[in-house]
Amino acid sequence: MKTVFAPTSGMTPVDTSYCPGCSHGIAHRIIMECLEERGALGRAIGVVPIGCAINAHHFMNVDMCESTHGRAPAIAAGIRRVHPDKLVFTYQGDGDLASIGAAEIVHAAHRGEKFTTFFINNAIYGMTGGQMAPTTLIGQRATTAVDGRTVEQAGMPLRVCEMLATIDMAVFVERVMLTNPAQVRRAKAAVHKALDIQEARKGFTFVEFLSACPTNWGYAPVDALKWVEEKMAAYYPVKNFRTVEL
Template identity: 70%
Template sequence: MKQVFAITRGMLPVDTSYCPGCTHGVAHRLIMECLEELGELDNTIAVSPIGCSIVAHQYMNIDMCESAHGRAPAVASGIRRVHPDKVVFTYQGDGDLASIGVGEIIHAAHRGEKVTTFFINNAIYGMTGGQMAPTTLLGQRATTAINGRTKESNGSPLRMCELLATIDGAVFVERVALNSPGNVRKAKKAVMKAFEVQKNGLGFSFVEFLSSCPTNWGRAPYEAMEFIKEEMIPYYPLGNFRKPEEF
């Protein structure tokens, strides 16, 4: 029989600690598949954040380190300076990147660090139990906004792709979603391009994944996919915000 699918050797053959319906596993696999296809798995160093995906290093079969909350882009900048020939990426959630680490991500982009950041935007704090993130939608409930986020008290959700696209050093900025097979395929293409931008030394590359958190959203996995489509994509439009001419 012809084999049509195999799990990338970039993923270790272990069960993850992620909840049913969480898209971390999909994002992990896309990134690892791209690295394997690029022949870079053994040439890559990655940084995991604080949040559910701090344990990404238990699943991604590459050299990795943890980072303090929000500091992954600074850590990756240090790694990159020591190993200019390696592929370096950070993997960060929205509390980590868009809240406590907003300074580090902006300045890594500002310096044009030749690293890639994968940004998991699920509009909530996952690991700590459903608190409001800078990306939580207006009206969306969180344990620190039990009647839903209001613009008056909390401001409007932060759009990181749009913000980073104003920075010259961020040469590749794209938002994708992990809610449907078609969008997952598009996401993989964006991951591949982001790595190619880095390998060509063009500057900082950034892919935002609109992701699910069924547990803290209080939704079944299929409802979570609907939430991404109906609520998140209208506020966080998909597509490319910045790319080098040759891409």
């Protein structure tokens, strides 16, 4: 009997605290698979945010550090500077990175800090119960926008990849989505590329995952994935914004 696919040793056996169908689980798995394939589980350090992924240090089988809200890039920058031989990453949601942590991520990119940020964009605040986030789409309902977000009241959703791609030292910026097996393979390739560039110490690397939040959106998990493909990908184009030759 030959193993074709087995759960990665980068994930602990602990059951995740995520809701059924949440894309966090897929994102966790592909990041950990990439680290395992590189033989880097023993020299990776992750920094996790406030948000649904606050418990990620229970699930990811690498050394991890918990950060204050939005400040993961500042902590990761320090860790990477004193441990130049380690692979350092932050794992942040949109409520953490795009609102309270917007200054930290912009300046970490601007300084060209040599770590990788994995940004989970599900267009809503998940952990606190579905409030409007900076990334919530126009017309999308949230507990703080019960009739849907309007331009008049809340402006336009923030496109983080496009913003960071204007910064010279953000050398790798790519947006992927986790909606079908082909896209998951593409996402994994982007994670590998970002880690390659980090190891070559070229600059700041950033991967955004368009993800589903079935519970707070009020959709069944499979319908939530369709919503990502139809609605989110229309506003947040899935593509590579910047890369660098190695």
